[in-house]
Amino acid sequence: MVWKALLYASGIGAGVYIMLLSRQLVSIKRWYDLSFLQGAGLIAWGLSHLMVNHPDILIQQLSLPFDMLYYLFFLMSIHAYPLAPHIYYDRWKSILDAMAFVAVYGAMALCSWLYQEDAGMMIVLLHILSGILLLAPWTTVFLANGLVHGKQEKESKLLVATLLFTVAVMFQPIMPTALFMIMGSLSLGILLWAHIRFPRNPSKGRLMNEYGYLHEQLRFSFLDSNSMQVLLFVEVVAMFTWPDSRIHIIGIGIGALITVFRLFLTKGWNQSLVRQMMDTASSLEKKFTEHMDQIQRKNDQLSQILAIKQTYEKILLASNEQSLREVSYENLQQVIEELVDAWFSKMDNLVYLRISLESQEGVVYYEVVRGDPNHPYIQRDISEQIVVDEQRDTPLAPRYVVMLAKSTTESVEELELEQSFFQLLVVNVRGLILRCLQENQLLELRLMEQEMELAQKIQFLLIPRERLVLPGLQAKAVFLPYTYVGGDYVDYLMLDERFTCFVVADVSGHGLPASLMTTGIRSAVRAVTQTYWKPELILHQLNKLLYEDLSKTRSFITMLIAVYDSVDHTLSISRAGHPQPFILDGSGARLLPCSGGLGLGLLPNSVYVSDEVPLDQDGMLLAYTDGLLEMSRKDSQQCLQTWLKGFSSLLSEEKRSGETDSIALVENYVWARTKEGLQSDDISLLILRFQSGTEQEERKR
Incomplete structure (x- = not known):
């Protein structure tokens, strides 16, 4: 007797400890946790058996409700077992199973009270039937766990431990005391060990498509339906084990009716899952067809490109044949x-x-x-x-x-x-x-090649290749022609010790004609800056100087002039039809608001204005040609926003990495983006890196 009491007290202690294992759950559904429910069940089991051995008859009679609570808590714990996020017992199934169990257990418990002469047999039947009511959903969960997690998962150990303890309690009335003490102690210890080793974090499930999730749900529902059919058969057989008691028949009959109703609802739920699977299969088939159509379109495009390539090769071969x-x-x-x-x-x-x-x-x-x-x-x-x-x-x-x-x-x-x-x-x-x-064909071809090579060399000689370094400001020019040569022009020249002029220009058109115009621009800029240092006056004089030539060729030039004052540490900017430059500073990347004017060569007497930009904080100014906004055939506004986001991300990366050469960082980024996109025009970029004017102001004082 003492050893039994010690076993039951151990069960209560183990239940309290297992309940505490769920303390990290702070949601309102903590009571539906597996450990919480089985811990409560162990407490109820220990109390019920301690009450049975109490000398007070009233307390002994209260042991059956606590015993029912043990089975009910363990039944709900099996329902709450975490299989996968998409595989679980619905709440209505848990409620109906609990109602059926209460009806069966209550009827048999009432019969054991009313018919004391058959109380021993009723208690045996009560425990065996209650154990079967637990084993039915346990079988469903165990088989589903093998399908979802596999037999080697830690979760299966807790299921086996639950089975061992349930079987030990189920056959306790007909088991010798010594054997029960051994089995009860071992199964209780294994159950406690399994709860300690049970992972607390919920399973995230496998990554599958919607059809896979529905298929696993349907398989679980079919397993549940089969176990309920077996349970219904057991309940029907149990109804006739004691036909003389109407209470027995009515109670178990109510449980059987609830089970039949649950089977009916489960069948409807299965049909709904089948319909969802069919709809999902149709949707997947449609997506697959669309994907195949996309692949076909891409193949058609590749075939089209291949056909163009073959045509080009044939034309070149024909041209070569004629040339020979x-x-x-x-x-x-x-x-x-x-x-x-x-x-x-x-x-x-x-x-x-x-x-x-x-x-x-x-x-x-x-x-x-x-x-x-x-x-x-x-x-x-x-x-x-x-x-x-x-x-x-x-x-x-x-x-x-x-x-x-x-x-x-x-x-x-x-x-x-x-x-x-x-x-x-x-x-x-x-x-x-x-x-x-x-x-002499060979001589003419060689002459043309030499002209193109010379034009390319001249083009690159016009663009400064080295970085300009001034106190408080650095400059770097980047040039990416669309063809061998292009119509973009980037330059910087020191007007005197105080002023430095920066020029970014874009001649309309592409190729050699546009590149030839850049030579004239370079000469004109150097001639005009001998007399004029203000950017608006430089543009005005350049327009007067180049208007006649541009109008004859029906061309025009967009240009941005920026003059840096090293004493005031400011930039004076004037634009002739040129895109607004980017400004990158501590506030992020944005367009610099500045006045504009007509491109050179459009009107003979165009007037331009300038804006003064104080360089009062560290940052960069990026002046560019419109080829930067015409990459990948995108809308220019969309491409502009893409560049702004990219430069903003670049600033954040610079702060995180501690990169000091921000000019090289921007230049490498532009080169990388240009290689990724489809260039459709010449691209030129002038990068000005400036520091705050504190040092220059102190020097001025």
Whole structure:
């Protein structure tokens, strides 16, 4: 008796300790925690058996309600077992199972009170049937745990420990005392050890799609439904174990009816899960189809690019074949026709092509026409004109080679590639004529290559490559031409010991014509800054000086002039149609508000104003050409916001890393972003890194 009392007291102590294991849970659902419920069940189990051995009859009668609480708490703990976030017992299932258990247990307990002569047998049946009511959901949870976590997980140890303790208590009435003491002590110790080793953090579950979650929910629900069918069979059999007692039959019958009602609801829930799975499967199939369509579109785009590449290769091969032929005035027209035929046959979207040799007045000396100019699917008209020889204008040496083409191409990117193809065709025709004039193709080709190489070298010589370092200010120029040469110009020159002039300009157009204009800009800037130091006056004089040349070529120039005053530590900025510069300081990255004006060459008497920017804190000013805002074919405003966000992130990274060379940081960032994007224009960038003016002010005093 003493050893039994010690075992029950140990059960109460273990229950209190297990309940305390759930103390880290601070939510209102703490009572529904596995450890909390099993701890409460152990306390109820220990109290009920201590009451049975009490000499007071009333206290002995109260042991059965506490025993029922033990089974009820353990039943709810099995329902609260953490399987996965998407696999659990719904609240209505727990309530119905608890009601069925209370009905069965209450009926059999009442019968044991009313029929004292059969009380022993009723107690045995009571414990066995109560244990079966626990084992039914335990089987569901154990099988579901194996499906979700696998048999090697720590969670399964607690399930096994719960089973051992439940079986020991279930067969206690028919078990010898010594055997029960051994089994009870071992199972209680194993249960306590399992709770201590049980992970407190909830399982996050596996990463699956929605269909996978629904499938596991349905499998769990089917397991639950099967266990309920077995439980219903046991309840029906139990109804007829004592047919003489109406209370027994009614109580267990109520439990069976509740189980039938639960099975009916579970079946409806299973059907709902099946419908959700079918809908999810349809949705996944639709997404898969859309994904395959996207892949197909990408494959089509790649095929289109490959076709363009192949066309380009064929055209180059045809051009090379014609270039290797001997050309003279006797076969010039024949060679041109063969070249046009090769171009026309190898460009799939070309429906009309006309090449003509014309005079300055538009007289056609010779022409080749292929295709239908009235084709119904024409989308684009493309024209090119190139000067053959400005000194001559005869049928043998025409002034111009003129090309007119009509294409069915709708894509802008393809059209730009075709434009290059047509330019190459015109260049090839001119090359044939020049070969006839100069009688030396190799010399002419080498001369053209040397001119392009020289233009490229000159272009890069115009851009300062070294960093300018002044007290309180540093400057660095970055130049990324769209082609071999470009129409952007970046420069800085010291006007005297106090003033330094910074220039960023962008000539309209691309390539060699625009790059040639930058040479004139450089000379004009140096000439004007000999007399004028204020940025608005520099722009005004440059516009007067360059207007005539720009109007003749129908070109214009956007320009930003910034003059740095090392004494006042300020920047005076004036713009002629140029984008607003970025300012990067402690407040982040933003556009610098400053006045603007018309681009150079648009009006003869344009007037410009300047804004003075005090450099009263550390920061950077970035002046750039519009090519920076035209990357990746994005809207310029969207691209502007992207750069602002990028520069803001760069400032934060600089603060975290302690980077001191912020100019190199910005330059590397721009280079990296340019490589990632699709450049469509020349890009130039002037980076000014300035420090606060405290030191300059003290020196001035």
